[in-house]
Amino acid sequence: MKRMTALGFEGSANKIGVGVDTLDGTILSNPRHTYITPAGQGFLPRETAQHHLQHVLPLIKSALETAGITSDEIDCLCYTKGPGMGAPLQVSAVVVRVLSQLWKKPIVAVNHCVAHIEMGRIVTGADDPVIKPLMGFDS
Numbered sequence: 001m002k003r004m005t006a007l008g009f010e011g012s013a014n015k016i017g018v019g020v021d022t023l024d025g026t027i028l029s030n031p032r033h034t035y036i037t038p039a040g041q042g043f044l045p046r047e048t049a050q051h052h053l054q055h056v057l058p059l060i061k062s063a064l065e066t067a068g069i070t071s072d073e074i075d076c077l078c079y080t081k082g083p084g085m086g087a088p089l090q091v092s093a094v095v096v097r098v099l100s101q102l103w104k105k106p107i108v109a110v111n112h113c114v115a116h117i118e119m120g121r122i123v124t125g126a127d128d129p130v131i132k133p134l135m136g137f138d139s
Contacts, residue, residue: 003022003023003024004022004023004075004076005020005021005022005023005028005067005069005073005074005075006020006021006022006023006074006075006076006077006078006108007019007020007060007063007064007071007074007076007077007078007099008020008021008077008078008079008110009056009077009078009079009080009092009095009096010079010080010092010112010115011052011056011079011080011084011088011089011091011092012080012082012083012084012085012088012089012112013043013048013084013085013088014034014035014036014043014048014051014088015032015033015034015035016032016033016035016051016052016055016056016059016088016091016092017030017031017032017033017059018031018032018056018059018060018062018063019031019063020063020064020066020067020069020074025122028066028067028068028069029062029063029064029065029066029067030063031059031062031063031066032059033051033055033059035047035048035051035052045085045086045087045088046087048085048087048088049087049088049090049091052088052091052092053091056091056092056095060095060099071099071103071105072103074103074105075105075106076105076106076107076108077096077099077100077103077105077106077107077108078096078107078108078109078110079092079093079095079096079107079108079109079110080092080110080112080115081093081109081110081111081112082111082112083111083112083113084112116131117129117131
């Protein structure tokens, strides 16, 4: 039986990541790059999006190479639809739409909050976890 494999993109804030995962939760690769500003300065959406644009293609290459697979072996493309910073989110969304057209792969839009819950379930093995959302610098 063929295992389902996804190429996933996360770019909702100052980090851009591209990972290869299987349906059973196995992480085959997970390269990331973080946009770091000088001390005392926050990150602006436009500058953060420019960072993501600079790093997303090398991250795709790294993710596939580390996982030891080609685009032909990817079953679907996933990306964080939100919530998050609009401009950085748009980078992943556009890249996924282009790859979907080039590689003829379906797209799965992922809710950032739900993804954190599902990651917690996989990591802890909990069937019905209790979640307390804390987000941003005010948490």
